[in-house]
Amino acid sequence: MSGDIGLTELGTLLIVASLVAMVSRRIGLPYTAGLVLAGIGLAYLPIGADLPLSRELIFNVFLPPLIFEAALQLRWSRFKTDMPLTVVLAFFGVAISAVSVAAGMHLLLGWSLLGAAFFGVLIAATDPVSVIAAFKEMKAEPRLSMVVESESLLNDGVAAVGFAILVGIANGEALTPSGAALALLWTVAGGVAIGAMIGLAVLTIAGRTTDHLVEVTLTTVVAWGSFLLAEHVHASGVFAALAAGLIVGNVGPRGSISVAGHQHVQDFWAYAAFLANSCLFLLIGSHEAHQPITLVSAPLALAIVLTLIGRAAAVYPLALPFARSGLRLPVTYQHVLVWGGLRGAVGLALALAVPAGVAERGQIVVITFGVVAFSIFAQGLTMPRLLRRWHLTGSDADEH
Numbered sequence: 565m566s567g568d569i570g571l572t573e574l575g576t577l578l579i580v581a582s583l584v585a586m587v588s589r590r591i592g593l594p595y596t597a598g599l600v601l602a603g604i605g606l607a608y609l610p611i612g613a614d615l616p617l618s619r620e621l622i623f624n625v626f627l628p629p630l631i632f633e634a635a636l637q638l639r640w641s642r643f644k645t646d647m648p649l650t651v652v653l654a655f656f657g658v659a660i661s662a663v664s665v666a667a668g669m670h671l672l673l674g675w676s677l678l679g680a681a682f683f684g685v686l687i688a689a690t691d692p693v694s695v696i697a698a699f700k701e702m703k704a705e706p707r708l709s710m711v712v713e714s715e716s717l718l719n720d721g722v723a724a725v726g727f728a729i730l731v732g733i734a735n736g737e738a739l740t741p742s743g744a745a746l747a748l749l750w751t752v753a754g755g756v757a758i759g760a761m762i763g764l765a766v767l768t769i770a771g772r773t774t775d776h777l778v779e780v781t782l783t784t785v786v787a788w789g790s791f792l793l794a795e796h797v798h799a800s801g802v803f804a805a806l807a808a809g810l811i812v813g814n815v816g817p818r819g820s821i822s823v824a825g826h827q828h829v830q831d832f833w834a835y836a837a838f839l840a841n842s843c844l845f846l847l848i849g850s851h852e853a854h855q856p857i858t859l860v861s862a863p864l865a866l867a868i869v870l871t872l873i874g875r876a877a878a879v880y881p882l883a884l885p886f887a888r889s890g891l892r893l894p895v896t897y898q899h900v901l902v903w904g905g906l907r908g909a910v911g912l913a914l915a916l917a918v919p920a921g922v923a924e925r926g927q928i929v930v931i932t933f934g935v936v937a938f939s940i941f942a943q944g945l946t947m948p949r950l951l952r953r954w955h956l957t958g959s960d961a962d963e964h
Contacts, residue, residue, distance in 0.1 A: 573615060574843075580606060581842030594944050596697050596845050596908075600937070603849020617847045622913040623795065626844045627693070631802050632787035633837035634696045634713065635809025636830070642710050643810065649891040650711060653901070654718035657878035661688035662726060664874035665867075673863055679924030682730050686914035686928075687871050687907060687935060688878075689723030692716040692802070694908035694940065697841055702948050705956045708897055712904060720910050721800040725751040727914050728798065734919045755803030759790040762804075763811035767820035776825040780832045783812055802910075844909055848936065855933040863927065864934040871935055876902050896954040904947050907932075907939040 580602050588598035606615075666684030669675045675683075695716040699709045725748045733739055766786045770779050786808045794804035817826050879901045883893045893901075915932035918925045951957045 576606075577843050577846050578839075580846060581839075585838075585842070594698060594948065595701055596694060596841070597940055597944050599842060599845035600849035600852065600940050603846040603851075604853040605849075606846060607850040607853035615847055615850050617851045617912070617916070619913040619917040621847075622844070622909050622916075623801065624792065626840045626909065627801065627913075628788045628791035628805055629833070629836040629840045630693050630696070630844075631717065631791070631805040632783075632809040632812075633833040634692060634717065635806045636813040636833055638710070638714070638810055638813065640810060640814040642706075643714055646707070646711055646714060646891060649886055649893070650714040650718055652882055652885075653711075653715045653879065655722050657715070657882055658685075658688045658719045658722040658726070660878040660882075661871075661874035662723075664877050665870045668870040668873075669867070672866060675924050675927075676922075678730065678734060679922050679928065682727070682918050682922060683867070683915075683924070683928050683931070684874075685723055685726040685730060686911050686918075687867070687932065688726075688874060689719045689910060690716045690875075690905035691908035691910045692720060693841065693844065693910070694906035694944070695904065698904070698906060698944055698947060702951055703957055704900075704951055708900060708956055711893070711897065712901060715901070716905070717802065717806050720802045721752055721755060722748070723910070723914065724800050724802070727917075731917075731919060734921055750798070751800045752803055754797065754799030755794045755801065756807045758794045758797070758799060759804035759807030759809075760811060762786055762790040762793065763808035764815075767812065767816055770816070771820040774822040774825065776822065776828040779821050779825040780829055783816075783829055783833070786812055845940075848909065848912065852933055852937055855930050864931050867931045867935055868938050871907070872902070875905050879905075896956060899954070900947075900951070900956065903943055903950065906943055907936050912936060 581599065584598045584602045585595060587593070588595045662681075662684040664684070665687055666677075666680040669683055670677055670680040673680075692713070696713050699712055704712070728751070729739060729744055729747055763786055766782045766789075770782045773779065787805060790804040790808040791801035795801040812821075812829075816829070817823075821829060879898050883898050886892055911932055915929045918928050922928070948957075
């Protein structure tokens, strides 16, 4: 499989993405589902048979602009208000979900403890790319969107450190509780510190110009620079891009980025996110078409059920401590967190990075593609109807 996307392939992806966007909006199909369907069709054309998809491509090319753009839109005051709730859901939720799924795969399918643990961790984190794209499109109620999107952005870091610890075990390293705690601390705090440092440093430079082209260029440096530097030092690139995006989006307009430049920055990143999102889900669809999912249909069905059970076991109990506080989650919000916790690019990137020495690696990759497909089509296609039924879209949900 080729490791590069040439100009011909890129041009094809852009044309298909534009057509899918136009058709999806006309017929009311969620854009991500339309892209995956188009990608599946693309796989059967000569140009789509050799499109690359790897952990490096997802992490180094597509995730930085998607995470940064999402953080750029977050308002700090609202993000800060719900942070105790989203941190609990993200950190403890991933642990509960991962253990639930891993236990099921080990006991019911006879997978090795290590293979089951890898799958449990990588499938436990909801994918910020899928979730944010879906909820923006559905125009979900503001607080609901904030909780779901924030929790999705945060829980990726927990999955990443869990995955890194498992890679160490697979390579023969000893695991100690203190070592795991330090790794978690560095992944989170290191990522946030790197993102904040780069964001503030570049904003200082941006404050010396009113040229909107320079300002846009500097934000590009922030997005990829923070993400890639954090990943290079084994911290969380997602936390770094999240912190950098929050700083640029909330501090930048207060003097560092010019008034005219602010609109140009917003427009550029809206386009960058559209471009990355489009290419990524077309590639996912293209590779879905080549997965021998029918060969593992029973394990796949079990994995889907366990993933949903694990998510429910994380959300409903963890929402209880906040039931009598200002951070209370209405029951309908909890249902949305469970059913709307979509899986996608992050899970696939981690699945593709499972060490070759893990016995179940092949099954993990195929089943992850299957769970992602179920997530996008079964969960993603039904969420708009459920949000409307529960009056959780736009102004209809103000009473919540």
